[in-house]
Amino acid sequence: xxxxxxxxxxxxxxxxxxxxxxxxxxxxxxxxGMLWTLLNPFFQIIIYTFVFTVIFPSSIENYYIYLMTGIIxxxxxxxxxxxxxxxxxxxxxxxxxxxFPREILTIAAVTAKFVNMLLAxxxxxxxxxxxxxxxxxxxxxxxxxMFAEYLVALGFTLFFSAITVYLRDMEYIxxxxxxAWIWAxxxxxxxxxxxxxxxxxxLLNPMTPIMMSYRNLLYYHQTPTLRTLLGVLGIGFVLLVxxxxxxxxxxxxxxxxx
Amino acid sequence: MRPxxxxxxxxxxxxxxxxxxxxxxxxxxxxxxxRNRYERREVLKGISFDVKKGESVGLIGRNGCGxxxxxxxxxRILRPNGGTxxxxxxxxxxxxxxxxxxxxxxxRENIYINASIFGIKAKEVDRRIADIIxxxxxxxxxxxxxxxxxxxxxxxxxxSVAINVDADVLLIDEILAVGxxxxxxxxxxxxxxxxxxGTTIVIVSHALGQIEKLCDRAIWIDEGVIRQEGSARKICKxxxxxxxxxxxxxxxxxxxxxxxDEKRKKEEEERRKEERKxxxxxxxxxxxxxxxxxxxxxxxxRRNASCRKIATQCGPDARRNGSGEVQFTEVKLLxxxxxxxxxxxxxxxxxxxxxYQSKAVGEPLNFVICLTRDDWVFCYGNAFKSMTKQFCMxxxxxxxxxxIERLGLLKGKYFMDVRLQxxxxxxxxxxxxxxxxxxxxxxxxxxxxxxxxxCRWEEK
Numbered sequence: 180x181x182x183x184x185x186x187x188x189x190x191x192x193x194x195x196x197x198x199x200x201x202x203x204x205x206x207x208x209x210x211x212g213m214l215w216t217l218l219n220p221f222f223q224i225i226i227y228t229f230v231f232t233v234i235f236p237s238s239i240e241n242y243y244i245y246l247m248t249g250i251i252x253x254x255x256x257x258x259x260x261x262x263x264x265x266x267x268x269x270x271x272x273x274x275x276x277x278x279f280p281r282e283i284l285t286i287a288a289v290t291a292k293f294v295n296m297l298l299a300x301x302x303x304x305x306x307x308x309x310x311x312x313x314x315x316x317x318x319x320x321x322x323x324x325m326f327a328e329y330l331v332a333l334g335f336t337l338f339f340s341a342i343t344v345y346l347r348d349m350e351y352i353x354x355x356x357x358x359a360w361i362w363a364x365x366x367x368x369x370x371x372x373x374x375x376x377x378x379x380x381x382l383l384n385p386m387t388p389i390m391m392s393y394r395n396l397l398y399y400h401q402t403p404t405l406r407t408l409l410g411v412l413g414i415g416f417v418l419l420v421x422x423x424x425x426x427x428x429x430x431x432x433x434x435x436x437x
Numbered sequence: 438m439r440p441x442x443x444x445x446x447x448x449x450x451x452x453x454x455x456x457x458x459x460x461x462x463x464x465x466x467x468x469x470x471x472r473n474r475y476e477r478r479e480v481l482k483g484i485s486f487d488v489k490k491g492e493s494v495g496l497i498g499r500n501g502c503g504x505x506x507x508x509x510x511x512x513r514i515l516r517p518n519g520g521t522x523x524x525x526x527x528x529x530x531x532x533x534x535x536x537x538x539x540x541x542x543x544x545r546e547n548i549y550i551n552a553s554i555f556g557i558k559a560k561e562v563d564r565r566i567a568d569i570i571x572x573x574x575x576x577x578x579x580x581x582x583x584x585x586x587x588x589x590x591x592x593x594x595x596x597s598v599a600i601n602v603d604a605d606v607l608l609i610d611e612i613l614a615v616g617x618x619x620x621x622x623x624x625x626x627x628x629x630x631x632x633x634x635g636t637t638i639v640i641v642s643h644a645l646g647q648i649e650k651l652c653d654r655a656i657w658i659d660e661g662v663i664r665q666e667g668s669a670r671k672i673c674k675x676x677x678x679x680x681x682x683x684x685x686x687x688x689x690x691x692x693x694x695x696x697x698d699e700k701r702k703k704e705e706e707e708r709r710k711e712e713r714k715x716x717x718x719x720x721x722x723x724x725x726x727x728x729x730x731x732x733x734x735x736x737x738x739r740r741n742a743s744c745r746k747i748a749t750q751c752g753p754d755a756r757r758n759g760s761g762e763v764q765f766t767e768v769k770l771l772x773x774x775x776x777x778x779x780x781x782x783x784x785x786x787x788x789x790x791x792x793y794q795s796k797a798v799g800e801p802l803n804f805v806i807c808l809t810r811d812d813w814v815f816c817y818g819n820a821f822k823s824m825t826k827q828f829c830m831x832x833x834x835x836x837x838x839x840x841i842e843r844l845g846l847l848k849g850k851y852f853m854d855v856r857l858q859x860x861x862x863x864x865x866x867x868x869x870x871x872x873x874x875x876x877x878x879x880x881x882x883x884x885x886x887x888x889x890x891x892c893r894w895e896e897k
Contacts, residue, residue: 189556190553190556192553192557192558192559193553193554193556195553195559196537196549196550196553196554196559197537197550197553199546199550200537200539200542200546200550203542203546204539204541204542207539207541207542207582208541272533272536273533273536273537273554274514275514275533276514276532276533276536277512277514277530277532277533277536277554277555278512278513278514278528278530279554279556431516432516434509434514434515435453435454435515
């Protein structure tokens with residue numbers, strides 16, 4: 180396992196260049212180019228703000244801020260898992276012909292989406308600054324939560340991308356799963372408005388504590404306890420290890436199965 | 438592992454699963470849950486060899502013999518099912534060129550991406566980028582997007598990256614056929630100079646000339662086992678001889694198969710031709726028959742219609758037939774007063790007059806009259822010949838009269854057929870069935886059945 184880790188570390192430049200390829204390559208032909216990574220979340224927030232102040236006014240105060248502190252991190256998770264699950268299959272030619280630690284492809288896919296989220300957070304912070312919610316010192320803890328989410332996303336994506344090689348339906352199952360998952364996570368609603376039972380049930384979802392932590396930092400300006408911070412990091416590590424173990428178990432026959 | 442060796446391969450085995458019905462879809466997986474059948478095909482059946490440091494070795498063999506698999510095992514893309522592979526030093530494989538190239542990004546950026554996939558750090562590429570660009574001869578285009586490159590330029594760039602990598606062990610699969618002749622020579626020379634610098638090279642190729650020139654040693658793999666190994670020159674020669682022999686064998690086999698094929702095709706063709714002919718014949722006959730039938734049908738219709746012309750009293754079901762050399766021209770059914778009638782009483786006089794026309798004169802003719810009841814019971818028949826004991830000799834046109842003095846039939850509905858018969862034969866010149874449909878009444882008679890007889894009851 181240690182050898183594997185050093186092997187992946189040796190190939191870190193491949194992650195960087197694949198991420199760069201993904202980010203630069205995607206908008207290469209468009210006029211506005213990389214600006215789209217900022218414009219996309221910007222317009223998303225504008226649209227949500229319009230919908231939830233004019234069409235369905237919500238009882239939650241500053242609901243659009245509430246929403247976007249959940250939606251933007253969730254977008255990262257959805258995109259990472261939704262597209263990352265098929266990444267080994269879509270890079271079949273490369274996988275069949277060249278040796279590199281196969282995790283690199285998945286890591287690169289998730290990391291590219293992560294960078295997207297970081298850029299989107301520039302927009303989020305700008306909105307926060309100009310809204311009544313404002314920014315507090317708690318923001319320094321934001322990277323910890325982001326890192327935890329990265330670990331969770333990577334764990335799940337490793338798991339599903341390896342399975343997709345053997346069972347191509349997995350890609351579509353994942354997209355259906357994600358459709359349901361967004362409602363099993365307190366993004367659009369407040370978990371405290373639910374009953375005790377349901378709330379506890381939602382805590383089984385590893386994304387729930389992560390989303391709540393984002394909220395606490397950015398919306399409620401609450402200091403998380405050390406236990407919460409370690410908790411989300413712990414969840415992240417456990418999921419990553421599980422994902423990696425499954426990946427390693429299945430990886431041996433990739434070149435033959437593809 | 439011995440220190441002088443760069444590669445040690447020990448008894449390596451590799452199987453591939455050949456799925457009989459490969460189902461990646463959930464549906465198929467569920468349906469064929471325990472029926473995921475596959476065959477194991479042994480591609481490598483235990484091969485062992487060493488490659489010394491700085492040595493260059495060529496793997497040769499026929500298509501599908503397992504040499505590319507061996508190379509993939511060396512690069513760790515595939516894992517052996519048995520045996521061990523040990524490699525010392527940094528491995529670089531030139532199996533797939535241009536991996537990870539993004540068409541919209543520039544040549545320079547793609548060099549970094551491509552190199553990173555080979556496991557080369559960006560820093561190292563920084564150091565070598567000038568070499569790589571120079572080698573590719575793409576200085577002018579290096580900052581253009583790769584999609585604008587011709588395929589030759591694309592491959593040149595890809596090859597330049599791959600070959601300018603610092604590696605202790607270089608694995609190459611059949612990729613020297615890149616670019617034009619001068620570029621190929623350049624690549625070849627580059628490989629030679631790498632070899633002289635002490636790089637270990639394992640190369641898979643069908644270009645035996647290149648192997649002979651570049652490699653110290655050749656390993657001939659045949660059907661998953663090492664058949665021979667030794668100096669490149671010797672092995673290549675033997676391999677070539679064997680290949681030539683099997684090529685000839687194969688060519689002969691193919692020639693024979695071709696001949697057989699042609700023969701079969703010819704036979705098939707002939708058979709088909711024959712069939713087509715038969716079919717045509719059948720169709721023609723069918724058509725003829727149909728036409729015949731059609732003609733007959735029309736003739737019949739015409740003839741049946743002609744019944745009406747020759748007899749104004751003609752019944753609705755009259756059917757006419759016959760060869761037509763002699764034909765009726767007028768037939769009448771008359772009562773005692775000589776009037777046309779279709780209604781008689783038992784005991785009435787009945788006369789049938791028949792006019793005819795003949796093509797030949799002096800032919801013997803026989804006239805026949807038959808009566809049938811409406812339930813198809815034949816009642817009565819009479820012929821000219823049987824009563825007069827002679828034939829009627831035909832004239833150009835003539836008339837015959839048949840008279841029944843007292844009609845013996847009891848009441849009912851009857852049909853009359855008239856016939857113009859050829860003597861001593863069943864053949865008819867003209868025959869009209871059911872020409873007349875007439876009614877018989879029996880007022881004052883109390884007999885039952887078909888016939889009236891002169892009779893009386895007496896008590897003695």
